[in-house]
Amino acid sequence: MKLSLYQRLSLSLFGVFIAIVCVFYFWSQQVEQNTRYESEQQLHLSLAANLARDNPLLQQGVYDHDALENLFHTLMILGPAFEFYFADPQGNLLTHSIDDSLIKRNKIDLVPLIQLTRNKAPLPIYGDDPRHLTRKKVFSAAPVFNGTQLQGYLYVIVAGERYESAYNKGHGNRQVELSIVFAVVAILFLFAVMLGLFRYFTNPLRHLIADIHALKAVNFDKSKVKLHAWMGNSQNEVHQLGCVFHDMVEQINDQIEQLKQTDVHRRELLADISHDLRTPLASLQGYIETIAIKGDSITSEERNKFIRTALKNSSQLKMLIDQIFELAHLEGGQVSMNLENFNLTELLYDVVAKFQLKAEVLNIKLSIIPEFSHIQVYSDIGKLERVLSNLIDNALRHTPAGGNIILETSDVNNGQCYLTVKDNGTGIKAEEIAYIFDARYRASNAIQGESKHAGLGLAITQKLLELLKCEIRVQSQLGEGTSFSLNLKNVTT
Template sequence: MQLWAVLLIPLVVISTITGIILLLRHQRVRLHQLSTEKETLQHRLAAVLDHEKQLVSETSALQYQIARLGDQQKQFASIYEPYANFIHNISHDMRTPLQSIQTTLDNMAKCGLDEVGLWRQHHAIVADEVQWFADLIQKLSQLSRLETPETPLVRESVNLNSVIEYAIMTLGEAAETQDIELRYQGPDRLPRVFGDRQSLRQVLINLVQNGIKYAKAEGGEVVVSVEADEKCVYVHIADDGIGIAADVLPKIFDTAYRAPDVRNFRRKGSGLGLAITKRIIEQHGGTIQVQSQLHEGTTFSFDLPLYLPEQ
């Protein structure tokens, strides 16, 4: 069979020849007819290549969207995980007091009406556990308010000496009961600060209470020290207790976070105290830091702006 015409058309994809279309004609054909067929094929090929470019573009757009969704998923997980852990921890910690209340009530049901001493013991246990729940609810409510930007602080000129004295007097008996020395180290007369008196009291209570909780069980000490410059007052609460591991320090102010090595140390707290403390300090325009070494103690430090008459 005689071959009358041969047509070679290169397939080019992104400046690269990926193949060749070979057309053979065994029938006699005129040149102008071949040109027409060539143009038709070229138009079709151009349409195919345009479609391919569109698919490549759409694929790139889809890959970009997939990458964005992946980033958003990671971001959501980083936000959700602390709250999930918080709910898990709180739910877990609620079991112990609930079980204690249930057991105590069962024991009370077995007591005779004349066993006044046992009734009082059981009543004290239930009252203690109920107070734990009341404190938890109060802290959850306060944390919610602090995370709402519209919640105002009652700012005024505050005597920081009286705030520190209040915390030491309030917790002095608890420290003495555990054979822990609680003392103040600083000037007798501090410059006044600008802030919310009740909130600042709570900050000192939280940090001193935390120090008492983790100081050495017998013969330990918690020291509140203060210094000032022309702009701020700097308060330090130091204990000589079990300390905090270096990898835990960045998380210490997270909501409901508690270091694994202290979760079973004496009685568990709600894990909300330090988160509340940090938010209060930040609302006052201050900062709070923590320094610690395992088995050597922990120091919490925060600063507060001084009160200026024009404020």
Template sequence: MKLTLTQRLSLVFAVLLLVCGGTSAWLQVRSSQMHELEVVQGLSRDLARHIAHDTVLMDSNGLMPGAVRELFSQLMLVNPSVEVYLLDTEGRIVGNAAPEGRMRRDNVDLAPIRQLLNGQPLPILGDDPRSVDGRKVFSAAPLQVNGKAAGYLYVVLLSEEHDRYAERGATSAALNTALLSIAVVALLCLIAGLTAFNLITRPLRRLTDTVSRFDIDGAPPPLPATSTPVDKSTDADEIAILDATFRHMQNRLGEQWRSLTRQDQERRELVANISHDLRTPLASLHGYLETLSLKDATLSPEDRRRYLGIALDQSRKVGGLAQSLLELVRLEHGFVQPVLERFSLIDLVQDIFQKFELSAEARQVELKAGFVPNLPTVWADLGLIERVLTNLVDNALRHTPQGGEIELDLKFQGSGVDVTVSDTGPGIAPELREGLFLRPFNIGGSRRDGGLGLRIVHRILQLHGRQIQLVDVTGRGATFHFSLPVDQQTAEQWLAQSMNRNHADK
């Protein structure tokens, strides 16, 4: 069975609490024992010295066994918690009142005795003669005979009788109360910890539920009215930051999903309208070529030339549409990147007017250019900007009636040159302006020529970091406006920003 994060955290916390509670209980018991040993040894520290001072245990011939045994028996009878031993100068036990077979050691380590006699901090534990490896608090005093060291009086302050009584009282009320207190505190801490973990992980569980309901393949939920940005500099905890980050990511995915849906719809419209625009000239081209093939012997030279001329016109339309489509694909998929250089817009406008001079005369449309002297040069891609102006003038020429005019104005404004292309045609109806530069062929079933050229213009200026706008000018038809930078630094900044936006969109 797999445990949830909350359950794992609770289990780890319970184990740590158990370990800490057990360690605390052990330390408390150990501290209590050490305190008791210190108190007992402190109170009885001079017991051996008083006994040695008031009792004669040795004479010039050495140990007085009778006196020793009588004294030891009296002391242990009066105070059963003590055991008295007589040691020589090497620490060997030379006198005791222990029952037969109860002794486990023949000598006692003198190092703790010297520490006690030198006034070292208590408690000091010495060897227990009635245990193989036991150590207990003691009192000790040196013995002398005729002014010479003869050994030590060694008094164990907690005898075997004391140990047996302590074992019988191991479940005393005091100990039970201490253990019960520790258990109650541990239980309260466990309840508080589990409650805290539940509160802390609640946002994480809510986020998990949100993530589990998120369908990456389906339509994302609608965006909230306002979206709070993620700010990691605030005092919000990590889970709150994670929740805000996920919601921000969900919003971004929703925006991208909607953008991709819109682009897919536009792509479908593009394919459908391209198919429509290709079908008409191709059908006309095929019809006239088929007529020439079937009626070649009966056609007069004038009809043959007329049919060939119409077929060539339709072929040029198909070729132009295919070229525009290829150019748009290269622009939108990043195959074309602007190469910035300094050039004169005035010279470029003159070249473009020369290109359309014959077409304008045939349509009886006047081409006008307006600019101030000493107009500064601009930084941009010469070939791409030429394509922009060519598309705009060609579009205006096809929609300007006979006797109308097309005007191209250049005006220096701050850090750039404003370019405005206007005509005296009917303009663009308000219902057709939505998505003017994104939907190249029709909106709501209304046919619009030149839309693919406007989309190419829009994409080229996007690559330069600029935008084209359709503006309303009194007395004019369709009027398009954009600007180009006059210094290299500004142009490179716009270009860099445009590349960053393109990478973000992808």
């Protein structure tokens, strides 16, 4: 049977409390016994000395042991709690007040007697009990002299067998019964209190476990289950854990939603890319089959036209495949960064030179403002060149003949500089700006020229800028043009 934390804590505390009660009981019994014996011994400390001093038989020395035995018997009748013994200087018992058959040892240790008579140890001091081989008893003792000659010791056990028997039969039994009753009541009371306290303290933990099981049952969909509320500012660790659990659930649901959206976008992208791949591939295959089937029946001019069209479709197919691989590589996150310091204006002139011929053919002017600058930036020059190439290529497609494309740099004082690529082309509708970085998205007013493109350029640009830790801002007005502005780390000294 599996026990809950609440049950394990309760049983553990119950067991510990029983052990503590038992230890306390035996300890209190020992303390009570020592206190009682100390009082008895203190009360009768001078008993043996008084008997030795007041009794003529003992004062004259021990010659008549029978008479001494009768004396002890008479004293025992007067004081049944006492047991009287007389021992020689070596500790051998010479006579006593009890029946011989009850004596278990005939010699006692004299060290406790000497400690008591010379006051060399704190009370209670325990001496040998002649009626038992190992038991110790509190006693009163006094040396007996005949002149200056030590005759022996008067040894009086002040809590004898009759005393112990009477005490245990009366007070002792009642005390044990009262102690047991008290212990049982205390255990039951504490157990009830602890059950309530443990239930109170473990209640938040049970709520948290219930939340976890409920959430698991609905496949971690938070919208299908009502979770308990937790106090974020509480010092209770379980409440703090509950708050973290809520945050974790929120994050899990956000990630699940993102995965769903990503899956939808992936399916849409695959569908679009499949269409884009199929179109140039079918055209390429068609022209090649035409050339192969007709052979020499077509003119040289038609053959060259078919070959040029096939090459154009193969180039389009290659460009699309390259962009797909590049986007997949960037999304995989396995891209190395080569950061370095370089002159930004020099990079701009290199990129512009690459598109200059194409711009002249389209009758579009490319310009850099300012023409000369000493701005040094810290970035990956290859990836930044790819970003600028995508932005300029995008601007060329959306700028009509006679238009302008400007690459403008501006220096700021907080360690940043801004680079802006702006054109005076068709512009973008305000409601479409938020979607232009989505893969395969094309604005509704995009110019449909002869030059085909995959529609992945801005999506690749955004991924590259995320790696460069650059933010990009877009401003556009329909029919007036668009500007893309990004920030770079300025290291100019």
